[in-house]
Amino acid sequence: MINFKKIAVIGKPEGELPAEPLCVLYALLHARGILVRTDARTGAAFDAKASEIFASPDVIPGADLAIAVGGDGTLLGVARIAATHGVPLVGVNLGTLGFLTDVPKDELSKLINAILDGRYTEEKRLMLDAEVKRDDEIVFEAVALNDVVISRGAMGTMIEFAVAVDGEFIYSLRADGLIVATPTGSTAYALSSGGPILHPTLPAISLVPISPHTLSNRPIAIASTSEVRVKLIRGVNARVNFDVQSFFDPQSDDVVIIRADPNPLRLLHPEGYSYFGMLRTKLHWNERTS
16 A cells, blocks of 8 residues: 655646635645645645645656546646656546546545545556657657557648558558557547557557548557557648647658557556446446437
8 A cells, every 4th residue: 555645736737727626635635644746837726835836847756646636638648747757646537528537526535535545446557658750860759648649630631651560561551540549548539430449457559540541441459569660651731649748740751659658657546446337437338228
């Protein structure tokens, strides 16, 4: 069981920050004698002390736990830093779907207290390490929890790319793009593009074409130990995005290289968490028609 002495609290980076759940969380942590670390934007919502305010890159390193308060997008932004430093992460859901942020705001006190008492399930989630190479030189790199997406740009024309896995040529394809997704990301953009749902414990990565010109080209799941190389053959205004958090505009002949990151995300769930239960709720599998 983790001894939680220092906890990082991070709110959503844009838009209005709901003060009430942040104030409840802040009071809860203080009542337990826990040191709070936060950024200036989040801290302003609950009048954090000056000693509790850190520059954004310094909030999570050194913490025993990070709590992301917002939606799945907020958690995705925090996940990259938390995974790099081995800090476990909990998500409080203030958004809509909440596939990753599984602490509802109306149960915040109850579930966060339970987690701090040691009643939680820890799950390791695969992260993707990606880099863009141009003439064998790295021109951009990022880490993603959900997916790396190579897609058409604003002009709306199809792009053409070649895909290789572990050095073996797989196919060339004209399409709106390609999604390289983790099991976590299999319920995000990849799912809406016809990709399979991968259980989080599966050591796998899915390759999901977006509106391929050749209808026989289907999604495929490969081992998470594989290295995926996507070479852009032709694509005006093409774009690569990483969890819709970081972006890069590649040129023809650029190569996007994707592999499993050595640092998985340590995600903490409230006691009794069920992945299939979450899917039933979020995807309305439990609804019946008469």
